[in-house]
Amino acid sequence: MRERLTNWAGNITFGARRLHRPESVAELRAVLAGADRLRVLGSGHSFNRLADTDGDLVSLAGLPRTVEIAPDRRSVRIDGGIRYGELAARLAAEGLALHNMASLPHISVAGAVATATHGSGVRHGNLATAVSGLEILRADGSTAVLDRDHPDLAGAVVGLGALGVVTALTLDVVPAFELRQYVYENLPAAALDEHLDEILSAGYSVSLFTRWTGPDIDQVWLKRDAPLTGDLFGARPADGPRHPVPGMPTENCTGQGGVPGPWHERLPHFRMEFTPSSGEELQSEWHVPRTAGRAAIAAVAGLRERVAAVLQVCEIRTIAADHLWLSPNHRQDSLALHFTWIADTDAVLPVVADLEKALAPHGARPHWGKIFTTAPSELRGAYPRFGDFAALARRFDPQGTFRNAWLESLLG
Numbered sequence: 001m002r003e004r005l006t007n008w009a010g011n012i013t014f015g016a017r018r019l020h021r022p023e024s025v026a027e028l029r030a031v032l033a034g035a036d037r038l039r040v041l042g043s044g045h046s047f048n049r050l051a052d053t054d055g056d057l058v059s060l061a062g063l064p065r066t067v068e069i070a071p072d073r074r075s076v077r078i079d080g081g082i083r084y085g086e087l088a089a090r091l092a093a094e095g096l097a098l099h100n101m102a103s104l105p106h107i108s109v110a111g112a113v114a115t116a117t118h119g120s121g122v123r124h125g126n127l128a129t130a131v132s133g134l135e136i137l138r139a140d141g142s143t144a145v146l147d148r149d150h151p152d153l154a155g156a157v158v159g160l161g162a163l164g165v166v167t168a169l170t171l172d173v174v175p176a177f178e179l180r181q182y183v184y185e186n187l188p189a190a191a192l193d194e195h196l197d198e199i200l201s202a203g204y205s206v207s208l209f210t211r212w213t214g215p216d217i218d219q220v221w222l223k224r225d226a227p228l229t230g231d232l233f234g235a236r237p238a239d240g241p242r243h244p245v246p247g248m249p250t251e252n253c254t255g256q257g258g259v260p261g262p263w264h265e266r267l268p269h270f271r272m273e274f275t276p277s278s279g280e281e282l283q284s285e286w287h288v289p290r291t292a293g294r295a296a297i298a299a300v301a302g303l304r305e306r307v308a309a310v311l312q313v314c315e316i317r318t319i320a321a322d323h324l325w326l327s328p329n330h331r332q333d334s335l336a337l338h339f340t341w342i343a344d345t346d347a348v349l350p351v352v353a354d355l356e357k358a359l360a361p362h363g364a365r366p367h368w369g370k371i372f373t374t375a376p377s378e379l380r381g382a383y384p385r386f387g388d389f390a391a392l393a394r395r396f397d398p399q400g401t402f403r404n405a406w407l408e409s410l411l412g
């Protein structure tokens with residue numbers, strides 16, 4: 001019997017005939033040459049059928065690790081299978097850093113970038129904005145090398161796996177830095193309403209967590225370099241370590257209490273050696289322009305009871321605008337409303353649909369790697385460069401080798 005192959009959350013069983021784990025680019029080429037349809041699986045942390053295929057699935061986790069720091073120490077060239085946790089440790093050892101990280105270091109860089117995965121911070125773009133070069137193996141066996149000045153780069157970075165196999169990426173890096181992480185509890189709703197921008201700008205990275213069981217914000221996670229004392233807009237410092245999901249072990253989380261630590265041990269919420277988040281969950285997320293943030297929060301509050309009934313925790317973050325064609329942050333400073341749901345698709349989907357209706361008037365764009373039900377036509381309309389992306393995908397992959405049912409309906 002064929003091995004049952006699922007995503008990390010277990011809500012998607014992939015329909016692939018085979019999963020290949022090549023150990024060299026030459027082996028990868030051979031797999032590609034023998035496949036009529038193929039998708040790349042990163043670390044499998046997406047919650048929808050984006051990475052699925054009824055053809056061949058290939059994981060690049062077995063490729064030789066590449067971490068080549070440029071002589072000017074401003075960029076690093078990496079292979080298409082490396083995970084953030086591994087890369088971050090290597091960069092930190094060299095005195096270098098990434099500008100930001102997601103809540104977890106477990107995800108592959110290529111897979112995260114392909115869906116515009118992000119951290120938080122009003123001045124920081126999503127993780128895909130660090131990409132200054134891509135090497136893409138196309139279905140015909142040729143390799144497209146897109147450098148910083150290449151006109152296709154801005155379209156190819158958030159590529160949803162549609163253009164080919166990303167065998168290598170170049171990321172911009174910065175000198176290593178330290179951060180302190182503070183957790184505050186019970187931010188009054190009135191403070192959020194009056195001081196939203198100040199609160200979201202109070203650190204390098206700020207996250208607000210709520211279960212929507214009451215009007216207040218349960219926890220504020222604030223990562224910054226300078227020390228802080230006292231309350232934060234009426235929220236009190238936590239009296240010990242916290243996990244954003246009630247009842248989960250706090251040892252899974254990165255260091256708190258304002259103790260300074262290296263960037264890669266403070267920017268993610270969760271530690272590489274432990275299960276991130278709750279481990280049994282589904283996720284959705286919508287990005288709205290930051291200017292619509294207050295109205296979008298009010299729209300969710302209008303569905304408070306429906307949401308709370310199927311929610312583990314909701315996180316509110318910010319992301320700076322960028323120029324990447326399919327980035328949900330394309331040309332708009334954004335506020336992201338993330339929902340960690342209970343692991344029950346049937347119970348969650350109707351609430352997702354209601355949230356989409358409530359958030360649509362505020363210009364919401366869903367996270368590409370999470371659960372949403374937005375019609376493809378609406379998604380196409382949400383991205384001014386969507387037509388250019390569809391043309392780029394056709395040009396890179398005219399036979400549709402890298403297409404799956406999910407992409408077929410999206411690209412039209």
Ligand SMILES: Cc1cc2nc3c(=O)[nH]c(=O)nc-3n(C[C@H](O)[C@H](O)[C@H](O)COP(=O)(O)OP(=O)(O)OC[C@H]3O[C@@H](n4cnc5c(N)ncnc54)[C@H](O)[C@@H]3O)c2cc1C
Pocket residue numbers: 008039040041042043044045046047050051060080081102103104107108109110111112113114115116117118119160161162164165166167276277283367369370
């Ligand atoms: C517990 C948890 C926490 C999360 N936290 C965050 C968060 O803080 N912020 C956030 O924005 N998102 C978050 N996510 C979502 C996650 O970051 C995205 O779903 C991301 O895409 C996962 O990366 P992956 O390597 O698992 O990609 P996969 O899910 O494996 O693949 C995603 C896409 O990338 C493509 N792909 C992967 N590798 C390649 C390659 N080498 N070449 C071409 N295409 C490729 C796949 O075909 C697919 O289309 C979280 C998810 C989980 C499970």
